[in-house]
Amino acid sequence: xxxxxxxxxxxxxxxxxxxxxxxxxxxxxxxxxxxxxxxxxxxxxxxxxxxxxxxxxxxxxxxxxxxxxxxxxxxxxxxxxxxxxxxxxxxxxxxxxx
Amino acid sequence: xxxxxxxxxxxxxxxxxxxxxxxxxxxxxxxxxxxxxxxxxxxxxxxxxxxxxxxxxxxxxxxxxxxxxxxxxxxxxxxxxxxxxxxxxxxxxxxxxxxxxxxxxxxxxxxxxxxxxxxxxxxxxxxxxxxxxxxxxxxxxxxxxxxxxxxxxxxxxxxxxxxxxxxxxxxxxxxxxxxxxxxxxxxxxxxxxxxxxxxxxxxxxxxxxxxxxxxxxxxxxxxxxxxxxxxxxxxxxxxxxxxxxxxxxxxxxxxxxxxxxxxxxxxxxxxxxxxxxxxxxxxxxxxxxxxxxxxxxxxxxxxxxxxxxxxxxxxxxxxxxxxxxxxxxxxxxxxxxxxxxxxxxxxxxxxxxxxxxxxxxxxxxxxxxxxxxxxxxxxxxxxxx
Numbered sequence: 001x002x003x004x005x006x007x008x009x010x011x012x013x014x015x016x017x018x019x020x021x022x023x024x025x026x027x028x029x030x031x032x033x034x035x036x037x038x039x040x041x042x043x044x045x046x047x048x049x050x051x052x053x054x055x056x057x058x059x060x061x062x063x064x065x066x067x068x069x070x071x072x073x074x075x076x077x078x079x080x081x082x083x084x085x086x087x088x089x090x091x092x093x094x095x096x097x098x
Numbered sequence: 099x100x101x102x103x104x105x106x107x108x109x110x111x112x113x114x115x116x117x118x119x120x121x122x123x124x125x126x127x128x129x130x131x132x133x134x135x136x137x138x139x140x141x142x143x144x145x146x147x148x149x150x151x152x153x154x155x156x157x158x159x160x161x162x163x164x165x166x167x168x169x170x171x172x173x174x175x176x177x178x179x180x181x182x183x184x185x186x187x188x189x190x191x192x193x194x195x196x197x198x199x200x201x202x203x204x205x206x207x208x209x210x211x212x213x214x215x216x217x218x219x220x221x222x223x224x225x226x227x228x229x230x231x232x233x234x235x236x237x238x239x240x241x242x243x244x245x246x247x248x249x250x251x252x253x254x255x256x257x258x259x260x261x262x263x264x265x266x267x268x269x270x271x272x273x274x275x276x277x278x279x280x281x282x283x284x285x286x287x288x289x290x291x292x293x294x295x296x297x298x299x300x301x302x303x304x305x306x307x308x309x310x311x312x313x314x315x316x317x318x319x320x321x322x323x324x325x326x327x328x329x330x331x332x333x334x335x336x337x338x339x340x341x342x343x344x345x346x347x348x349x350x351x352x353x354x355x356x357x358x359x360x361x362x363x364x365x366x367x368x369x370x371x372x373x374x375x376x377x378x379x380x381x382x383x384x385x386x387x388x389x390x391x392x393x394x395x396x397x398x399x400x401x402x403x404x405x406x407x408x409x410x411x412x413x414x415x416x417x418x419x420x421x422x423x424x425x426x427x428x429x430x431x432x433x434x435x436x437x438x439x440x441x442x443x444x445x446x447x448x449x450x451x452x453x454x455x456x457x458x459x460x461x462x463x464x465x466x467x468x469x470x471x472x473x474x475x476x477x478x479x480x481x482x483x
Contacts, residue, residue, distance in 0.1 A: 039253055042116070048255070055254035058282045065114040068253040080263035083256075084110060091120040093127075094110045 001028070009033035037061050041070035043079070043086045101292040104264050109152050112145050113260045113288075114252035121247050122149060126157050126224065135218050135225035137199070137241065139232050140249025143287030146228040150195045159193035159224060165201070165387065172209035175217070183222055193224040200229035200237055201384075211236045218243045251286025260288065261295055270299040297333045313337045315348045319408035322400065331400040335393050342380075342392055346373050348408065349399060355409040362403075369398045427474040434467070455482050 001020045006013055008027040014020045022028040039048040039061060048068040050061055067087075073079055088095050106112045109119055118138075125136055138146040154161035162182060182192045196214070218225060218240065232241060252260075258281055265272060272280065272295060280298065284291035313321065318338035325331035338345060353366045373395045380388050411418055432447040435454065439446060457463035459479045467475075 042256075048253070053255060054278065055258075055281065058285075059254050060251075063250060064253045064286065065116070065118075065250040065256075067114070067116055068256050069259055071255075074255060074259055079259045080113075083113065083259060087116050088110055091116055093120045093123045094116075 007033055039064070039066055039068040041073055042067040042090075043069060043073040043082050046070060100264060100268065100296040101289045104267070104292065106145075106148060106152065109149060109156065112149065112152075113256050114144065115140075115249050118247050118249055119149060122153060125245065125247075126153050129224050131222055133221065133224075134243065134245045135221050135227060137232075137244040137246045138226065138228045138249060139246060140230070141251055141286060142230055143284070143289040143291075144249050144252060145288065146249055147195075147197055150197075150226045150228065153226075154193050154195070157193075159191050161193050161195055163195045163197065165197045165385065172213040175210055175213045179217060183217065191223075193226070196225070196227045198229065199227040199240065200231050200234060211239070215239055215243060252288060254281045254286075257281050257284070257286070257288065257291055261291060264292060265295070265299070268299070272298060293336070297336045313339075315340060315344065316408040319348055319352050319406075323403050323406045325400065325402065328397065328400050332393070332397050335397055342377055342389060345392075345396070346370060346377060348410075349373075349396065351410060351412045352406055352408050353399075354412055356406045358405055366399055369395065424474055424477065427471065428478070431467070431471050431474065451478075452482065455479050 001014055001016055001018050001022075004013060004016055005020060005022075005028040007020070007029045009029045010033050012030070014028055014030060019031045020028045021031060021034045038050045040046070041048045048070045050056060050059070050068075053059065053071070069079060069083060073082065076082060109123065112119060122136065122138075125133070138149070140146055151161060151163075153159075162178075164178065179194065182194065199214075218227075227240070227244065229237065231237070232246070258277060261272075261277065261281070276298060280291055280294050283294060313334065315338065318334055318340075321334045322331050325334060340348075350367075350370050353363070353370065358366070373392060376388060376392055376395060380386060380392075413421070428447060428451075429443065432443045432451060435441075435450070436443045436446040439450065441450065454463065454465075455475070455478050458465065458475060459482055
C-alpha cells in the first residue's frame, strides 16, 4: 500500500507497505480478508459450497458453527446418520461412555 | 411437542457446535475438585441446556437445575446450594446447572451474583452455567472465574438435515419452500424451528405464504373459535405472537362480550382465570420458562363456537354505544344547563341532573330545549326510580 487505508471487510487499518487489494470506488481490503470463507462439510470434509447454497442469503458464515454439509452429501440417503458417523469419527470424545 | 419428543438422548445425537460439545466432554472427563466451572455462552435454542442435562445423565451426576430467578438473592442461593456444597450429601453425585445466568444482573440482583461468584471460585462439585450473552458487567466478574465455551448458531443447511430427519420420523412433509422459510424464521434456533414446523404440519392451515406471518389479534381470535380441530386452533394460538397479557385480555374481552349461556361463560372464564394466575406467577417470580404452559392453558378454551367473535372492549356493544353517544348528549345538555344555573358541567350532571329529570317526570318543570335532547331526556327519565 502506498497510502494507509481501512479494510472494507474487517474494518481494521491497513498500513503503508502492507499488501492490500484496492478497487476504484469500492475501497481496499486485506489480502487475507479477500479470500472467500467457506464452511467445511462434516461428512466429506470438502468445502460446503457456501457460494451456491440455497441458504446463502440467511447464513452468516462468520457467525455460525464451522461445520456444515455440502449439497451432494445432503442429498445422499440418510444424511443425518452420515453426519453423526462422521462427527463421531472426527471427534472420538463424543463417543465417550463414562 | 416435537421439540420434547425428539430431544437428543446422547450428546452425539445433537447437531452443530461439534468442537464445543467435545470440549464439554473433555471438561467432564478431567473434572476434579477445584476445576473451574463451565460457562456456556450462545444464543437461545442451540442446545446449551440440553447438553448440560445430557452430560449429567451420561456422567452419572444428579443435576440440580437453577435459573436466574433462583440466584437473585444471597439468602436464596445459600438456602438452595448450602446442603449440596456441604461435605455430606444425600443427593449422591450432585452437579449444579444455572441457566440464563446473564439474567441476574440489574435491579433484580440482591447480592445473588456476588454469592454465586464466591461459590464459583471454590467449586467442590461440577458447576455449569449457561448464558445468552456475556456483555453485562456482572458477566465480566463471572467470566473471570469460569472456563468459557461458546456455542454458535447452527448453519441453516445442517438445520435442514436435522429437521428432515424429524419429519421422516413423524412421517410428515413440508414443501421445500416451507422448509426454507421455517429455517429462515428460526434464525439458528433449533427449538423454534421444530415448534414452527410442528405448528405447520399438525395444525395451522395449508403451508401458504400467510402461515409464516404473524396473525393479528382479531384474525387470531376469530380463527381460533372457527378452527375445525384442536390442532388447527393450537396452530393459530402459536401464530398469535403478541404479549401474553394482551393475548389473555383479547380472549377475555371477546368471551365476556359474547352472547353465551352462563355455563359456557363460567367454563371459559375459569380457564382464562387459570391463564391469568399463571401469568401473574410468571411476573412475580420472573420465571419466564413457565410461559410455555400459557398456550397449553389457553388451548382448553377451544370449542368450535360461532358465538364468540373478537371484541376489543370489555363491555358489550349496546352498553358501549350508550356510553359513547348518549354520554355525548348528556354532556352537551349538562353544559347548557350548567350555564343557566351558574354551575360547572360536572356539578350539574352529578348533582342536579337526577332532580331535573325527576321534576320533568312529575311534570313540575318544563324546559325549552332543542328537539335533539328529547330522546335522551326520555331515556334518562325511564331510568329514574
